Amino acid sequence: MLYGVIAIHQTFRSFGRVNAAYGGALIVLSVLWGWGIDNKIPDFYVWIGAGICLVGVSVMLFVPRQ
Template identity: 70%
Template sequence: MNCILLFIEYGVIKITIVLFLLAGLGEIGGGYLIWLWLREGRPFYFGVFGGIALALYGVVATFQSFPSFGRVYAAYGGVFIILSVLWGWGVDKKAPDLYDWIGAIICLVGVSVMLWAPRN
């Protein structure tokens, strides 16, 4: 019985992580497309696709199974920070320094506490 509960809990954690990653890609990718359109003179459709991606981010985040909007969005904020550091490194070619990594790890620990700490 404990193995079944552990398997179910592991599945919930995996789904949570995937949803946070999808939401993050929607928000960061959408914001980046709008940035390219408005700040770097890319075509209008960059802005349109960016707006669509941002709207999808808002929808994907609602699929989380946690009952509290505030907790989900606060935890997502930590995930967003980590994804932003990785986006800057991979897309903008700006390597994070030691303090970026320390801050990202602190955020990840905070997100884990907020989402999965035992509560009554």
């Protein structure tokens, strides 16, 4: 809950993009954690989903803005 409260009080404009990048990294690292630590081998669709997340993060972070 505290993380959500802190997020709504951010005043700099790029916080949403930083938060999106954090979320994308968290998803990919979660897949790798499950694979490496829990021995849950990710299937094709898990990798596709993680890739889609990384593409979305890349769009949010790197598309030129005015």
